[in-house]
Amino acid sequence: MATDTTQQSLSDWDNRHFLHPWEGMEDLGKNSRTFITGGQGIYVTTTDGQRLIDGPGGMWCVQLGYGNAEIAEAIAQQAKELGYFSPFSNTSPVSARLAHELARRAPGDLNHVFFTTGGSTAVDTALRFIHFRNNLLDKPRKKVVITRRKAYHGSTYLSASVSDTERTRVWFDQDHENVCFLPDVNPVRRRAGVSVEAFLNEKVADLENAILTLGADRVAAFIAEPILASGGVIVPPEGYHKRCLEVCRRHDVLYISDEVVTGFGRLGHWFASEPEFDIVPDIIICAKGLTCGYVPMGACIISDRLIADISGDKSKGAVFSGGFTYSGHPVAAAAALKTIEIFERDGILEHVRNVTPLFAERLATLGKLPIVNSTRGKGLVGCVECGDNSLAIDQKVGAQIDRRCQELGLILRPIVNMCVFSPPLIITADEINKMFDILERGIRIASDDLMRQGLKIA
Numbered sequence: 001m002a003t004d005t006t007q008q009s010l011s012d013w014d015n016r017h018f019l020h021p022w023e024g025m026e027d028l029g030k031n032s033r034t035f036i037t038g039g040q041g042i043y044v045t046t047t048d049g050q051r052l053i054d055g056p057g058g059m060w061c062v063q064l065g066y067g068n069a070e071i072a073e074a075i076a077q078q079a080k081e082l083g084y085f086s087p088f089s090n091t092s093p094v095s096a097r098l099a100h101e102l103a104r105r106a107p108g109d110l111n112h113v114f115f116t117t118g119g120s121t122a123v124d125t126a127l128r129f130i131h132f133r134n135n136l137l138d139k140p141r142k143k144v145v146i147t148r149r150k151a152y153h154g155s156t157y158l159s160a161s162v163s164d165t166e167r168t169r170v171w172f173d174q175d176h177e178n179v180c181f182l183p184d185v186n187p188v189r190r191r192a193g194v195s196v197e198a199f200l201n202e203k204v205a206d207l208e209n210a211i212l213t214l215g216a217d218r219v220a221a222f223i224a225e226p227i228l229a230s231g232g233v234i235v236p237p238e239g240y241h242k243r244c245l246e247v248c249r250r251h252d253v254l255y256i257s258d259e260v261v262t263g264f265g266r267l268g269h270w271f272a273s274e275p276e277f278d279i280v281p282d283i284i285i286c287a288k289g290l291t292c293g294y295v296p297m298g299a300c301i302i303s304d305r306l307i308a309d310i311s312g313d314k315s316k317g318a319v320f321s322g323g324f325t326y327s328g329h330p331v332a333a334a335a336a337l338k339t340i341e342i343f344e345r346d347g348i349l350e351h352v353r354n355v356t357p358l359f360a361e362r363l364a365t366l367g368k369l370p371i372v373n374s375t376r377g378k379g380l381v382g383c384v385e386c387g388d389n390s391l392a393i394d395q396k397v398g399a400q401i402d403r404r405c406q407e408l409g410l411i412l413r414p415i416v417n418m419c420v421f422s423p424p425l426i427i428t429a430d431e432i433n434k435m436f437d438i439l440e441r442g443i444r445i446a447s448d449d450l451m452r453q454g455l456k457i458a
């Protein structure tokens, strides 16, 4: 095994051998990625000795921050006690307990938990479960899944097929035979002169019209993130999800709420669907914050009603033949149980609700900067959108702000002309102020740079 770990060798190995997610192929082998070597609280440290606030909380997932000794201890203890069991034939105490704890916290009758390896595989499982269910109910034609432009539901073939990120659409094949996309629900993009209320009516009508056009006998489900996260933190108009659920109920279409980002405290609740959006969906997907990102795990939480329709005598001997070697992995389950315990003991959900107004106020203030077109967010997730994305230079804005902020001590997540952030939920009021102070300075410096390069301000 190679033991030479000088920075130069690590960079070479990273460039030559580590093919990263969303790799830009033009720069393959020429990257100088920041090496993160450690972390404590909301900060990560780099090989250059920099200490940076982790604005995106890893990938929207490190809810309790870095260096949490209790989670690390729970993981180590479980690995020593039982590092694996086969979920195909046995079960384990931690996995059964976790399923019970999730069912207790999920809304309504969502009481059946199918564990997966992450968000994409949980979305895949939900869609395959719905197809399986409709086959059993003798509705083999009812297979279409309605999704939305700008949605991101994952990176497996099926979850990517119901996603609409521009780069995936351009460079990958997707299977759209049983998929229907609704137009963008971003109220910021509504046509001039259209009120938010009229826009809302239009968006709800888009769903109903799609179902009527395809035929309710063909439409199986509607899948939606409560807030479209990777699509640019798009918060649909108030009442949107509730009215969409009513449409689904009218036409016997199931509602899948993808809470991979909004679940586990991001909006101040275990799951945001009911308390924030007034819906009890048929299926909830969660991942990321479930284990604080320390180990991989996802979950597809299914309602009693859906299961009751196709189980027992009604099952005709059917087997739900989907599952993963690591479904309900005991080490991941131990991390999730410890996460839940700490959330409750330390009042993390209440804390998020308490600091959200400060976060929202500081976010709104950024909207006054000349380069910023719009700011939006909810709970502890925010987005700053700059330029109008119509010029090549606009597309560099996110990366430029990210670079400047990183020099000043803050990591962001640039998405074309936007920067999104979703810090660890343990962030204090002082740290929120510090994060936004840096962000504001970074945006000002980046906008000066970009204006010198020809960026025009509307």
Ligand code: PLP
Pocket: 117, 118, 119, 120, 121, 123, 152, 153, 154, 155, 225, 229, 230, 258, 259, 260, 261, 287, 288, 298
């Ligand atoms: N669903 C949503 C809303 C997401 O944001 C993501 C990832 O960012 C996924 C699903 C996919 O999750 P994973 O990357 O764990 O497969």
